[in-house]
Amino acid sequence: MYLMRGGRGDVLYVGKSTQVRTRLLSYFRLPWPEHRHARMLRETAHIEWEPHPSEFAALLREVRLIRAHLPRYNVRSARPLDKWWVITIAKGLTPRLRVQRASAAARSRDVAQIIGPFASRRPLVDALRVLNDALGLRDCSDRIRMHVRDVAELFEEHHPAMQRTPACHRYETRRCLGPCVGATSEYEYRTQLTRAKAVLEGRDDSPQQHLVREMAVASAALSYERAGWLRDRLTALQDLESQLARVREALSRPSCVYAVPGRQGDDRLYLIRHGRVVAEARCADPDSVNDLQALESRATQAPSGAMVDQLDELLLVESWLRGRQGERALVADSVVGALQALACSYSSVGSSVGSSTSNGISSTSA
Ligand code: SF4
Incomplete structure (x- = not known):
C-alpha cells in the first residue's frame, strides 16, 4: 500500500501492489503529459508506503483511505462503487x-x-x-x-x-x-x-x-x-x-469473524457486522483478541438500509467472500470458531502435498 502526497500534504493517489518498488519505478517510464500517472508523479512531493499482512487487509485499508481522502488520481480505484x-x-x-x-x-x-x-x-x-x-x-x-x-x-x-x-x-x-x-x-x-x-x-x-x-x-x-x-x-x-x-x-447477517492468514505469521481476525468490518485483531496479540471477543458479545441493531458512507466497504466484503469459496471455511460465528478454522487451515496445509494455494488460502503480501 502506498500513498502519493502533493506539496501541501494532500493525498493525490492511494495504490496497492505486491511489488511497490517496481510499480513506482514504472511511473517514471510513462509519457508526460499524456499519461495520468506521469502527471501525478510531477505533482508528487512525498511518497509513503505501509506493508499489510494480506491482500484483504490491503484492500480494506485502500477502500478506507480513498473514502477518507478522495484522491484526485484514484479514478480506477473509485470504480468499484461506479x-x-x-x-x-x-x-x-x-x-x-x-x-x-x-x-x-x-x-x-x-x-x-x-x-x-x-x-x-x-x-x-x-x-x-x-x-x-x-x-x-x-x-x-x-x-x-x-x-x-x-x-x-x-x-x-x-x-x-x-x-x-x-x-x-x-x-x-x-x-x-x-x-x-x-x-x-x-x-x-x-x-x-x-x-x-x-x-x-x-x-x-x-x-x-x-x-x-x-x-x-x-x-x-x-x-x-x-x-x-x-x-x-x-x-x-x-x-x-x-x-x-x-x-x-x-x-441483517449476524456477526461473523473472518480469519485471514497473514505474511510472516501476522494472522488477523476481522469482526464483520451487517456486511462491514467493524474491528480487527492480531492473532499473535492476546489482548487484541480479548478485546475483539468483548466487542463480539455486544449486541447491535441492524441498519435499515445501506449506509452511504460505508457502501464501498460493504461491496468489498461481499465481492471478496463471494468470489473466493475457499475463504468461506475461515468464516466462523465467533472468535473461538475463527481461531479453530485458522488452525485447521494450517494443519491441512501441513498435511497436503504441494503449495499452500491448493486449499485456497492466500497469504499474498501487499
Ligand atoms: S408530478 Fe406526476 S404528473 Fe406531474 S409531471 Fe411529474 S410524473 Fe407527471
Missing part, C-alpha cells in the same frame, strides 16, 4: 424514487435514504416504473416545480394550482397523484411514499397482490394481451423483491 446501482429517496416535499450509481448517491447531499446495492440498472428502472404507477408517485425530473396543496385547499375548485396542466400524461392516466398540478396534498403524497418504502423493505406486497387480482380478471375476460402485460409488470416487481431480499440478508 459499478453498482442503488435506489435513492431524496429529501424534500415530494421526493421520487430514483435509480442512481452508488458512487453518485454516496456523493449526493440530497439523498435521505439509499436502498441497495444492485448489479444492474435496467430491472430496477422497470420495477420502479411499476411501483410508481401503482402508488401514484412522481418520476419526473427535479426541474419540474411541484405545487402540493394544504388539505383545506383540496376543496377549492378554482385554486390557482388547479388551473395548471401537468407536464406529462401520467396524471391524466391516473398513474401519478399530480403534485405538479396541486392535485394532492403533501400528506397524501407522503402516505404513498411510506407505502413504497414498506414495499422496498419487504413489509408490504399489496402492489403485487393487486396485479395478481387484475391478471385473474383479465384472464377471466379472455383479455390475454392485458393479462400478459400485467404478468410482465408483476415479474418486474417480483424480480426486484428477490434482489432486495438478497440485500436485506446481507445487511
Whole structure:
C-alpha cells in the first residue's frame, strides 16, 4: 500500500501492489503529459508506503483511505462503487424514487435514504416504473416545480394550482397523484411514499397482490394481451423483491469473524457486522483478541438500509467472500470458531502435498 502526497500534504493517489518498488519505478517510464500517472508523479512531493499482512487487509485499508481522502488520481480505484446501482429517496416535499450509481448517491447531499446495492440498472428502472404507477408517485425530473396543496385547499375548485396542466400524461392516466398540478396534498403524497418504502423493505406486497387480482380478471375476460402485460409488470416487481431480499440478508447477517492468514505469521481476525468490518485483531496479540471477543458479545441493531458512507466497504466484503469459496471455511460465528478454522487451515496445509494455494488460502503480501 502506498500513498502519493502533493506539496501541501494532500493525498493525490492511494495504490496497492505486491511489488511497490517496481510499480513506482514504472511511473517514471510513462509519457508526460499524456499519461495520468506521469502527471501525478510531477505533482508528487512525498511518497509513503505501509506493508499489510494480506491482500484483504490491503484492500480494506485502500477502500478506507480513498473514502477518507478522495484522491484526485484514484479514478480506477473509485470504480468499484461506479459499478453498482442503488435506489435513492431524496429529501424534500415530494421526493421520487430514483435509480442512481452508488458512487453518485454516496456523493449526493440530497439523498435521505439509499436502498441497495444492485448489479444492474435496467430491472430496477422497470420495477420502479411499476411501483410508481401503482402508488401514484412522481418520476419526473427535479426541474419540474411541484405545487402540493394544504388539505383545506383540496376543496377549492378554482385554486390557482388547479388551473395548471401537468407536464406529462401520467396524471391524466391516473398513474401519478399530480403534485405538479396541486392535485394532492403533501400528506397524501407522503402516505404513498411510506407505502413504497414498506414495499422496498419487504413489509408490504399489496402492489403485487393487486396485479395478481387484475391478471385473474383479465384472464377471466379472455383479455390475454392485458393479462400478459400485467404478468410482465408483476415479474418486474417480483424480480426486484428477490434482489432486495438478497440485500436485506446481507445487511441483517449476524456477526461473523473472518480469519485471514497473514505474511510472516501476522494472522488477523476481522469482526464483520451487517456486511462491514467493524474491528480487527492480531492473532499473535492476546489482548487484541480479548478485546475483539468483548466487542463480539455486544449486541447491535441492524441498519435499515445501506449506509452511504460505508457502501464501498460493504461491496468489498461481499465481492471478496463471494468470489473466493475457499475463504468461506475461515468464516466462523465467533472468535473461538475463527481461531479453530485458522488452525485447521494450517494443519491441512501441513498435511497436503504441494503449495499452500491448493486449499485456497492466500497469504499474498501487499
Ligand atoms: S404528473 Fe406531474 S408530478 Fe406526476 S410524473 Fe407527471 S409531471 Fe411529474
